[in-house]
Structures are given as C-alpha cells and as structure tokens.
Amino acid sequence: xxxxxxxxxxxxxxxxxxxxxxxxxxxxxxxxxxxxxxxxxxxxxxxxxxxxxxxxxxxxxxxxxxxxxxxxxxxxxxxxxxxxxxxxxxxxxxxxxxxxxxxxxxxxxxxxxx
Amino acid sequence: xxxxxxxxxxxxxxxxxxxxxxxxxxxxxxxxxxxxxxxxxxxxxxxxxxxxxxxxxxxxxxxxxxxxxxxxxxxxxxxxxxxxxxxxxxxxxxxxxxxxxxxxxxxxxxxxxx
Numbered sequence: 001x002x003x004x005x006x007x008x009x010x011x012x013x014x015x016x017x018x019x020x021x022x023x024x025x026x027x028x029x030x031x032x033x034x035x036x037x038x039x040x041x042x043x044x045x046x047x048x049x050x051x052x053x054x055x056x057x058x059x060x061x062x063x064x065x066x067x068x069x070x071x072x073x074x075x076x077x078x079x080x081x082x083x084x085x086x087x088x089x090x091x092x093x094x095x096x097x098x099x100x101x102x103x104x105x106x107x108x109x110x111x112x113x114x
Numbered sequence: 115x116x117x118x119x120x121x122x123x124x125x126x127x128x129x130x131x132x133x134x135x136x137x138x139x140x141x142x143x144x145x146x147x148x149x150x151x152x153x154x155x156x157x158x159x160x161x162x163x164x165x166x167x168x169x170x171x172x173x174x175x176x177x178x179x180x181x182x183x184x185x186x187x188x189x190x191x192x193x194x195x196x197x198x199x200x201x202x203x204x205x206x207x208x209x210x211x212x213x214x215x216x217x218x219x220x221x222x223x224x225x226x227x228x
Contacts, residue, residue, distance in 0.1 A: 042204060043204070103160075
C-alpha cells in the first residue's frame with residue numbers, strides 16, 4: 001500500500017492569492033493525480049503529474065491556473081493561482097492504480113477562498 | 115461518451131436493514147471498477163475493487179459488489195447496515211488504456227436512522 005501525506009490539510013485564503021498544496025508518497029510511483037471535489041460534488045480529475053515531463057491537464061483545467069510540479073517519484077505540488085471563491089473545494093492527491101492494486105488518496109486539502 | 119452514473123443521490127435506511135447502491139457505467143471496454151466511501155471530513159477509503167475474475171467481490175466492512183457485464187453495472191450491497199455506514203459513497207471507473215485515471219460517479223449519500 002501507499003501512504004500519502006498532503007499539506008496543508010485546510011486553509012482559508014484571500015481572493016487573488018495563490019496556495020501551493022504538497023503531496024508526499026512513501027514509495028516511488030510513476031503517476032500522481034490531482035482531483036478537485038467542489039462542495040457537495042463528486043471528484044473531478046484536474047491533471048496527471050508525471051515525473052520528468054509537464055503535467056497533462058483535463059478539459060477545463062489549464063496550467064496557468066493550476067501549475068503542477070513533479071520533481072521526483074515521491075512528491076508533487078499543485079498550486080491554485082489567483083484564487084476566487086469558486087476555487088473553494090477539497091483538493092486530493094492520488095497515486096496510480098495498477099492491476100491488482102488500488103488508487104490511493106491523500107486526506108485532501110480543504111480550501112476556502114474568502 | 116464515457117460516463118459513470120449513480121442514479122440515487124440520497125438513500126435513507128434503517129439500522130440493520132439491507133442496503134444497495136447502484137452504479138452504471140458507459141465505456142467501450144470493460145473498465146476497472148471501484149467503490150469508495152467518504153465519511154464527513156475524511157478522505158476516500160476503498161471498499162472494494164473489480165479487475166477480473168469472480169464477478170462477486172467482497173470488500174471491507176461487510177460490503178460486497180457484483181459486476182454484471184450485460185447491464186454495465188457494479189452495484190454495492192450490504193446485508194445489515196450499521197449507524198457508522200452513514201457516509202458518501204462513490205463508484206469509480208478506470209481504464210488501462212487511459213492510464214488508470216479514475217472517473218467518479220456523482221456519489222450517493224447514505225443516511226442511517228435508528
């Protein structure tokens with residue numbers, strides 16, 4: 001199994017500012033994923049973070065708004081830039097699900113933008 | 115278009131009664147199937163998963179799910195619900211051809227009454 005640590009667990013931020021969320025895994029993984037869960041909603045994939053290459057973004061998400069770093073096989077960051085109240089969500093980091101394994105999730109970062 | 119559908123937004127069940135949560139998917143190939151539970155303020159916990167083989171899958175906390183290819187369904191069941199089962203339940207689908215990124219259903223909120 002993989003243990004994922006996310007920091008911060010929660011934050012309240014002013015609009016117009018940026019927040020960087022960290023995701024640390026206790027083992028090396030090829031792919032890491034970032035999801036967003038808006039209030040009362042399901043999870044939506046933001047992007048896939050690959051080590052050594054640029055992140056791959058899903059439709060509706062862009063690098064300027066959600067820049068991602070993946071400096072090594074155990075760590076990734078997601079930045080929520082120029083925040084607005086609509087960015088208030090839970091952001092979750094996940095590591096790859098391969099055959100006969102599961103997708104592991106961090107506890108999430110609960111972001112409130114005021 | 116690929117999709118995951120959880121038709122029931124909210125289910126209320128009495129403690130000790132049985133529970134069934136529905137999940138249908140629309141994919142060109144047989145995907146990998148997961149059920150996750152999210153308790154208030156908590157991260158996602160995997161209940162069970164289906165990759166291949168026996169179509170009746172046993173999970174944690176007394177849950178089971180049955181994959182029915184003909185119906186494109188993966189319904190979750192529990193014979194006797196406990197008050198601690200009150201939570202949000204998400205069905206998720208992944209494809210090997212899509213790097214195992216997960217698509218989530220909208221979720222079903224389960225309320226357990228005494």
